[in-house]
Amino acid sequence: MGFVQYEVEGAVGVITIDRPRALNALNSEVLDDLNAVLDGVDLDTVRALVLTGAGEKSFVAGADIGEMSTLTKEEGEAFGKKGNDIFRRIETFPIPVIAAVNGFALGGGNEIAMSCDIRICSDNALFGQPEVGLGITPGFGGTQRLARLVSPGMAKQIIFSNSNIKADEAYRIGLVNAVYPQEELLPAAKKLAARIAKQAPIAVRACKKAINDGLQVDMDQALVVEEKLFGSCFETYDQQEGMANFLRKKDDPKKVKMVDFQNK
Numbered sequence: 001m002g003f004v005q006y007e008v009e010g011a012v013g014v015i016t017i018d019r020p021r022a023l024n025a026l027n028s029e030v031l032d033d034l035n036a037v038l039d040g041v042d043l044d045t046v047r048a049l050v051l052t053g054a055g056e057k058s059f060v061a062g063a064d065i066g067e068m069s070t071l072t073k074e075e076g077e078a079f080g081k082k083g084n085d086i087f088r089r090i091e092t093f094p095i096p097v098i099a100a101v102n103g104f105a106l107g108g109g110n111e112i113a114m115s116c117d118i119r120i121c122s123d124n125a126l127f128g129q130p131e132v133g134l135g136i137t138p139g140f141g142g143t144q145r146l147a148r149l150v151s152p153g154m155a156k157q158i159i160f161s162n163s164n165i166k167a168d169e170a171y172r173i174g175l176v177n178a179v180y181p182q183e184e185l186l187p188a189a190k191k192l193a194a195r196i197a198k199q200a201p202i203a204v205r206a207c208k209k210a211i212n213d214g215l216q217v218d219m220d221q222a223l224v225v226e227e228k229l230f231g232s233c234f235e236t237y238d239q240q241e242g243m244a245n246f247l248r249k250k251d252d253p254k255k256v257k258m259v260d261f262q263n264k
């Protein structure tokens with residue numbers, strides 16, 4: 001795929017936005033390629049995804065400013081919707097997506113990272129929403145996801161003042177879960193993805209759905225969302241084998257084995 005590479009290592013898929021000459025900025029073509037890569041993810045075999053940027057300098061330096069510079073109001077709305085639809089697809093993708101933020105994550109770069117389930121970054125990462133310096137608002141979900149992820153006050157400070165934040169500050173405010181030296185970032189992301197991939201896949205998917213859907217409703221409704229998904233696990237091989245394995249181990253520690261979860 002032109003601007004987006006995809007490789008599978010075991011049960012982990014690694015998606016790399018690959019437009020290094022423009023610091024991996026997102027133009028329409030990159031967004032289309034990303035959508036096509038998501039179409040091609042084999043959900044029977046791949047259980048977690050890592051999303052990163054090509055090169056050592058930039059994760060994604062934003063939406064493509066050249067492409068945006070001549071948009072009309074209608075075209076601007078359409079471009080915002082295009083990005084939003086794809087980022088929402090990532091956010092609601094059935095399996096977990098980990099953003100390995102390896103440098104600039106500005107504007108649309110921070111926004112795509114925030115649509116992932118988990119964010120970790122390299123120590124040279126730089127986060128920001130520079131849109132007001134360009135005369136626009138964040139248009140790929142930044143006003144909504146940053147306020148939900150950190151706090152409304154912190155999101156407003158970052159967005160209104162066009163202030164970039166470094167990796168340690170991103171960690172302090174909870175925008176990323178961990179910071180690694182550049183060379184350790186991708187291995188760490190893959191290791192985390194592989195650990196997730198070893199768990200019962202239907203249960204992991206249900207956890208993602210429960211957290212995402214539950215956050216959209218009040219606590220009473222959210223607990224019903226959880227109950228339904230919890231109940232659905234009892235129709236799976238993975239639940240039967242996972243629990244049987246635990247009981248066998250209690251019975252005879254020599255019977256300890258790794259459960260080979262079957263995704264069914």
Ligand code: CO8
Pocket residue numbers: 021022023025026061062063064065066068076077079080083104106107108109130131134137138139140
């Ligand atoms: N768009 C297009 N090209 C870019 C972008 C971008 N966002 N960022 C970098 N590039 C290009 C540069 O133009 C340059 O190309 P060339 O070599 O042909 O001149 C190349 O990448 C390298 O960049 P620099 O020479 O500038 O590299 P530096 O190391 O000096 O600087 C920076 C790196 C600080 C990242 C700098 O490139 C920069 O400030 N980039 C823009 C960052 C930015 O403002 N991003 C936010 C864009 S707005 C946005 O994302 C809105 C999302 C919602 C859109 C909704 C639409 C409706």
